[in-house]
Amino acid sequence: MILMEHIVREGHPALRKVAEVVTFPLSEADRKLAEDLMNYVQNSQNELICDQYGLRPGIGLAAPQVDKSKKIFALHIxxxxREPLSIIAINPKIVSHSVEKTYLSAGEGCLSVDRDVEGYVPRYARITIKAFDLEGKEYKKRLKGLAAIAFQHELDHxxxxxxxxxxxxxxxxxxxxGAIPFERD
Structure with a gap:
């Protein structure tokens, strides 16, 4: 189980490195990493588990944040x-995006950043993405709003x-x- 002590903080070299492409079939280590990333974001949204293990809530976590140079992240929103979104994205990419931009009006946060950083982070309002699942099957999704913002945040990692x-x-x-602010509920 990933805990806060396993998440590297800003200044750590893993956060500034381009992650490595993942090969299929997944190794046991890569499969476990992907599942652990998803477990963290799901657990971090459960108040009891957060309190018990001292987790900070998050909606996404990328492999470089746990010092693994792999193109893998998990999102759970x-x-x-709205329809819940719960995806493991392996070797993800944006294949198209809107001209229109958006940003979180309250600003973005990050599990690897222990301070408040104020300011608007411009993101595409709508994106079409491609990624692979745990079985190596490619999938395509259209995302907008918070899901699009979070995907771009994790892809940046x-x-x-x-x-x-x-x-x-x-x-x-x-x-x-040309940006429309996104207000989070």
């Missing part, structure tokens, strides 16, 4: 009045990019042209 790299340093709350 349950929004009110696989490329050695932190969310705050996207924030305008001189003017963190500068309007993003």
């Amino acid at each position: 349950t929004e009110e009045n 696989l490329n050695g990019v932190m969310f705050y790299d996207h924030i305008d340093k001189k003017s963190p709350f500068k309007e993003i042209p």
